Amino acid sequence: MYKIGLTGSIATGKSTVTGMLRDLGAKVIDCDRIAHDVVAAGTEGVRRVAAAFGPEAVGPGGAMDREYMGRLVFGDKAAKKRLEEILFPLIYRRIDDDIEALEKAGSGSAVFLDMPLLYEVKYDSYVDEVWLVYVPYEVQLARLVKRDGCSEEEAKRRIHSQLPVAGKKALADVVIDNSGTPEETKTQVLFQWRRLQSRI
Ligand SMILES: CC(C)(COP(=O)(O)OP(=O)(O)OC[C@H]1O[C@@H](n2cnc3c(N)ncnc32)[C@H](O)[C@@H]1O)[C@@H](O)C(=O)NCCC(=O)NCCS
Numbered sequence: 001m002y003k004i005g006l007t008g009s010i011a012t013g014k015s016t017v018t019g020m021l022r023d024l025g026a027k028v029i030d031c032d033r034i035a036h037d038v039v040a041a042g043t044e045g046v047r048r049v050a051a052a053f054g055p056e057a058v059g060p061g062g063a064m065d066r067e068y069m070g071r072l073v074f075g076d077k078a079a080k081k082r083l084e085e086i087l088f089p090l091i092y093r094r095i096d097d098d099i100e101a102l103e104k105a106g107s108g109s110a111v112f113l114d115m116p117l118l119y120e121v122k123y124d125s126y127v128d129e130v131w132l133v134y135v136p137y138e139v140q141l142a143r144l145v146k147r148d149g150c151s152e153e154e155a156k157r158r159i160h161s162q163l164p165v166a167g168k169k170a171l172a173d174v175v176i177d178n179s180g181t182p183e184e185t186k187t188q189v190l191f192q193w194r195r196l197q198s199r200i
């Protein structure tokens, strides 16, 4: 199966673009979704997180407490690394399983992997091409503050925990500029989708 990594940085519009791709019939694996699933109540993931970070890391329903962990890791590099060392192997395993399931089901010839940290974790070498959803820093910051209702300071902490999106732009095979209206983005997505169909 032909694998397309779809990345960007936080709040640049990956979900917005994957929504458009799904409407066109694309198969999409959502790594943020997987990252949530692997720490649901009763999972190996949540057990390991509790062992590493203590009972405060688990919410009343038994799943990882995302708010607690978010506050912890985006202000503490060592804690972030420790969480990633627990979660990434579980996430990678689920991605492989999901790709295998699509292959077995004969579900098309291509799949998009919506992966925010694709370049940070060097996953670009495992995919056939990379699409980047880009907006300039100021737009990213404003959209993140608006969407999450967080302070500008908290938004900046999250943005600076990732590689700058401007640097990723130079590495990607396809760049979708999402700084205009959703309609303008949709036009680019449709154009790139049609080009993709002709080369896979
Ligand atoms: C720190 C956590 C608990 C915060 O949870 P929260 O619900 O607030 O955020 P959510 O998971 O919805 O992620 C929102 C966005 O934050 C950014 N982000 C998430 N994890 C990281 C990270 N380790 N480093 C940098 N940015 C990150 C991504 O852009 C992501 O799209 C959570 O993000 C987490 O478990 N992260 C570790 C797993 C991971 O790296 N996931 C990234 C996708 S593979």
Ligand SMILES: Nc1ncnc2c1ncn2[C@@H]1O[C@H](COP(=O)(O)OP(=O)(O)OP(=O)(O)O)[C@@H](O)[C@H]1O
Pocket: 008, 009, 010, 011, 012, 013, 014, 015, 016, 017, 032, 116, 143, 144, 146, 147, 178, 179, 180, 181, 182, 185
């Ligand atoms: N072209 C656009 N014009 C205006 N607002 C937009 C546009 N595209 C996305 N947004 C808004 O910006 C915010 C971020 O978009 P989205 O959630 O798709 O980003 P993301 O990259 O998936 O984020 P994350 O990394 O947190 O998963 C959302 O509130 C979304 O509605």
